[in-house]
Amino acid sequence: MSHYSIHTIATVVQAQVVQEGMMDTPIEHLCIDSRRIIDAPHSVFFALHTSKRNGHDYIHACYEKGIRCFIVEEAIDTSVLKEATVLQVSNSLHALQQLAAYHRHRFSIPVIGITGSNGKTIVKEWLYQLLSDRFAIARSPKSYNSQVGVPLSVWQLQPHHTLGIFEAGISQQDEMEALAFIIQPTIGVFTHLGDAHREGFENKEQKLQEKWKLFQKASVLIYSPDVCGGVNIPSTSIQQLQWGKDETNELQIVSVKKETQHTDIVLKWKQQTHHLQLPFTDEASVQNALTCTAVCLYLEIPVEVLQQKLLQLKPVSLRLELKKGRHQCTLINDSYSADLDSFEIALNFLQQQQQHSRRSIILSDLAVGTEQEAATYNALVRLIASHHVQRVVGVGTVLHHYFKEQLPATVSYHAFGSTEELIHQLPLLQLQDEAILIKGARSFELEQLMPLLEQQVHQTVLEINLSAIAHNIQSIRRRLQPGVKLMAMVKAFSYGSGSYEIANLLQYHGVDYLAVAFADEGVELRRAGIRLPIMVMNPESVTFDLLTAYNLEPELYSLEMTAAFANYLQQEGFTYYPVHIKIDTGMHRLGFMPAEWTQLLQWLQGKDLFAVQTVFSHLAAAEDANEDDFTKAQARLFDEACTLIAQATGQSFLKHICNTSGIMRHPQLQYDMVRMGIGMFGVTGFEPTELQEALCLKTTVAQLKQLQPGETVGYNRRGIIEQPSVIATVRIGYADGYPRNLGNGKGFMLVKGVPAPVIGTVCMDMTMLDVTHIAGVKEGDEVMVFGPQLSIEEVAKRSGTIAYEIMSGISQRVKRVYFEE
Numbered sequence: 052m053s054h055y056s057i058h059t060i061a062t063v064v065q066a067q068v069v070q071e072g073m074m075d076t077p078i079e080h081l082c083i084d085s086r087r088i089i090d091a092p093h094s095v096f097f098a099l100h101t102s103k104r105n106g107h108d109y110i111h112a113c114y115e116k117g118i119r120c121f122i123v124e125e126a127i128d129t130s131v132l133k134e135a136t137v138l139q140v141s142n143s144l145h146a147l148q149q150l151a152a153y154h155r156h157r158f159s160i161p162v163i164g165i166t167g168s169n170g171k172t173i174v175k176e177w178l179y180q181l182l183s184d185r186f187a188i189a190r191s192p193k194s195y196n197s198q199v200g201v202p203l204s205v206w207q208l209q210p211h212h213t214l215g216i217f218e219a220g221i222s223q224q225d226e227m228e229a230l231a232f233i234i235q236p237t238i239g240v241f242t243h244l245g246d247a248h249r250e251g252f253e254n255k256e257q258k259l260q261e262k263w264k265l266f267q268k269a270s271v272l273i274y275s276p277d278v279c280g281g282v283n284i285p286s287t288s289i290q291q292l293q294w295g296k297d298e299t300n301e302l303q304i305v306s307v308k309k310e311t312q313h314t315d316i317v318l319k320w321k322q323q324t325h326h327l328q329l330p331f332t333d334e335a336s337v338q339n340a341l342t343c344t345a346v347c348l349y350l351e352i353p354v355e356v357l358q359q360k361l362l363q364l365k366p367v368s369l370r371l372e373l374k375k376g377r378h379q380c381t382l383i384n385d386s387y388s389a390d391l392d393s394f395e396i397a398l399n400f401l402q403q404q405q406q407h408s409r410r411s412i413i414l415s416d417l418a419v420g421t422e423q424e425a426a427t428y429n430a431l432v433r434l435i436a437s438h439h440v441q442r443v444v445g446v447g448t449v450l451h452h453y454f455k456e457q458l459p460a461t462v463s464y465h466a467f468g469s470t471e472e473l474i475h476q477l478p479l480l481q482l483q484d485e486a487i488l489i490k491g492a493r494s495f496e497l498e499q500l501m502p503l504l505e506q507q508v509h510q511t512v513l514e515i516n517l518s519a520i521a522h523n524i525q526s527i528r529r530r531l532q533p534g535v536k537l538m539a540m541v542k543a544f545s546y547g548s549g550s551y552e553i554a555n556l557l558q559y560h561g562v563d564y565l566a567v568a569f570a571d572e573g574v575e576l577r578r579a580g581i582r583l584p585i586m587v588m589n590p591e592s593v594t595f596d597l598l599t600a601y602n603l604e605p606e607l608y609s610l611e612m613t614a615a616f617a618n619y620l621q622q623e624g625f626t627y628y629p630v631h632i633k634i635d636t637g638m639h640r641l642g643f644m645p646a647e648w649t650q651l652l653q654w655l656q657g658k659d660l661f662a663v664q665t666v667f668s669h670l671a672a673a674e675d676a677n678e679d680d681f682t683k684a685q686a687r688l689f690d691e692a693c694t695l696i697a698q699a700t701g702q703s704f705l706k707h708i709c710n711t712s713g714i715m716r717h718p719q720l721q722y723d724m725v726r727m728g729i730g731m732f733g734v735t736g737f738e739p740t741e742l743q744e745a746l747c748l749k750t751t752v753a754q755l756k757q758l759q760p761g762e763t764v765g766y767n768r769r770g771i772i773e774q775p776s777v778i779a780t781v782r783i784g785y786a787d788g789y790p791r792n793l794g795n796g797k798g799f800m801l802v803k804g805v806p807a808p809v810i811g812t813v814c815m816d817m818t819m820l821d822v823t824h825i826a827g828v829k830e831g832d833e834v835m836v837f838g839p840q841l842s843i844e845e846v847a848k849r850s851g852t853i854a855y856e857i858m859s860g861i862s863q864r865v866k867r868v869y870f871e872e
């Protein structure tokens with residue numbers, strides 16, 4: 052491992068030494084998150100200020116876990132960090148970046164820097180697959196491409212490496228220079244220029260200009276003018292390797308011919324014509340593979356060798372999937388990548404799972420070379436120990452060699468020689484009520500375990516993209532003024548998307564409050580280990596016991612229920628129980644009407660039963676510009692109520708009124724907190740937004756039929772065939788939540804990305820689609836009901852309803868699959 056003394060680090064980042072500890076300690080690891088510490092004594096913690104949290108708040112937690120070197124940008128109390136070195140800088144993020152750049156500077160190997168709107172991670176992973184037998188490669192883990200991710204990626208460069216491959220992603224102006232300074236690419240790769248607005252730019256020119264900054268010092272730039280969307284390439288004196296259809300390109304793509312399973316390419320390189328076959332047919336994969344081809348040809352990989360490797364390219368799965376297992380287990384299937392970095396990411400995901408007290412790993416030997424073996428397995432053992440894993444199921448002999456001696460005694464360890472052996476003995480392990488991470492090298496085919504471990508259900512799934520939800524939380528947070536807190540509305544099974552699965556993520560991302568509709572929803576969250584404060588909006592008197600037993604905070608909305616709850620508290624001997632006061636300012640659903648305020652104040656005045664946590668109201672038409680005067684009047688009434696309550700109680704409390712549309716449209720009404728609901732899932736009804744659609748409902752084709760004119764489809768013969776047709780029956784119906792009124796051509800689904808209208812009426816468990824115009828449809832093919840390419844809004848509009856109803860109406864028999872990208 053490379054390491055630097057604290058002395059050196061202090062010099063590199065130009066820090067002022069506030070407190071001196073052991074300045075000679077070798078530092079090997081950079082840490083930015085107190086939950087992710089690999090080897091504390093040899094780590095330096097950078098206290099970063101992000102939109103999410105202030106790293107300075109976690110210094111003490113890191114000290115407790117053994118870190119002894121800190122880089123800070125705020126004055127901190129060093130008296131509780133007796134043995135630590137504290138280095139003060141003006142900006143901790145810059146310090147992290149400077150240190151990474153310094154590290155990078157010590158290597159004079161080729162480094163590929165990749166940027167573009169799409170495909171960065173795929174191109175990086177494929178280049179790795181294509182080049183890893185010729186080079187010892189350091190690369191960004193998953194898609195670590197941000198201001199923080201890039202320094203952490205580049206830090207992985209070690210003396211034995213002969214090639215670096217790093218990706219750079221930016222979301223606004225002026226971010227690329229820092230990344231260019233850290234990566235210092237010698238080979239620049241540009242993948243694709245996409246839509247400017249989604250990424251926070253005014254127009255495509257501006258975006259391209261910014262991305263181009265990555266390449267300022269590169270010695271060659273590899274890209275296709277065809278994918279720059281008609282935007283002029285900034286002029287540059289750097290050598291360029293252009294590829295594309297036009298014959299002026301150095302690598303000319305003469306023809307692209309798509310067959311059913313593969314794509315045939317004819318290309319011209321150095322005056323010679325070559326044929327290449329790619330093992331996929333979709334546009335994006337073909338383009339990414341051609342980008343990789345250009346890079347490999349530049350690196351002088353012979354075309355014949357490249358052809359063989361291209362045929363072996365594996366789809367890149369950047370997902371960590373959370374699935375329901377048998378015997379109340381939760382499964383995380385990450386059986387497709389097996390390096391140390393992805394292992395750490397998967398372990399963090401495992402650690403987020405609070406719903407089980409036990410966490411386990413099924414792990415095979417990793418694909419590492421012999422020189423790296425000992426270091427890799429030692430690091431694995433440390434990671435397992437620091438992530439509170441209780442059980443390790445090891446498959447393979449190499450891993451066993453290290454694990455049998457080194458795993459801490461607190462970990463129960465079972466060893467198997469092969470995947471087959473494990474499959475035979477699986478029942479003996481008695482896996483039950485635990486979160487299980489499955490991870491290993493491809494050659495072990497641990498994915499064979501999945502059907503044995505998974506709960507078998509119906510083939511219609513609702514996929515929930517946890518990374519998109521995390522992105523949306525961040526984006527919403529960026530719209531808030533400093534200090535405004537965030538309450539997440541997780542009622543109705545989080546709008547149909549899940550309970551603890553979503554709440555775990557929200558807790559992890561530092562949301563301040565949760566709200567549910569009913570007490571039992573709150574109880575379920577508590578049982579799954581959620582510790583955030585939880586507001587219950589509709590508490591009934593029969594649930595008061597549950598509220599107090601599970602530390603749930605009721606909304607007081609009427610005089611009757613306030614009296615009942617006060618009575619209950621008195622009887623049970625509770626004082627200062629946390630409550631929330633709901634004011635009716637015009638929604639006229641729940642809440643105290645102005646005429647009731649005097650009596651409400653009497654309940655609050657001078658009594659010690661309630662601790663008022665928040666006072667809130669709900670906007671009736673936050674999304675509607677025609678009703679903005681009404682919205683303002685609601686806010687005025689709300690202000691009045693808050694003033695009265697503050698005077699009466701003398702307590703301080705948080706005020707809040709905005710839901711998602713309020714956050715989007717009324718920034719002046721943020722008060723102390725906002726309540727985000729549907730926006731978490733990227734659905735707002737406003738276009739365009741920076742939010743990402745997080746839900747995708749998918750089903751499969753159960754059967755195909757060739758029908759002739761005169762025949763009919765479905766109940767009451769409503770679907771009339773007018774020309775020779777191909778009809779696909781898919782496994783979703785109104786019992787799953789697909790609205791029955793979408794029958795007879797009103798609704799459509801996507802088959803191979805192409806709209807296929809519903810024909811005939813929607814049945815309880817099945818729906819028929821007309822796929823006559825779509826080539827190559829097979830039984831078992833995936834069908835998208837809604838998702839990133841077909842918005843929930845669109846489906847809702849066609850059904851004459853709103854996205855909320857479609858989302859919360861997806862029935863519980865539809866399997867939920869969670870994944871992180």
Ligand SMILES: *Cc1c(COP(=O)(O)O)cnc(C)c1O
Binds near residue numbers: 709712726
């Ligand atoms: C559901 C709910 C919200 C969230 O509304 P969205 O439009 O989904 O953001 C906010 N406040 C209250 C009181 C709610 O019931």
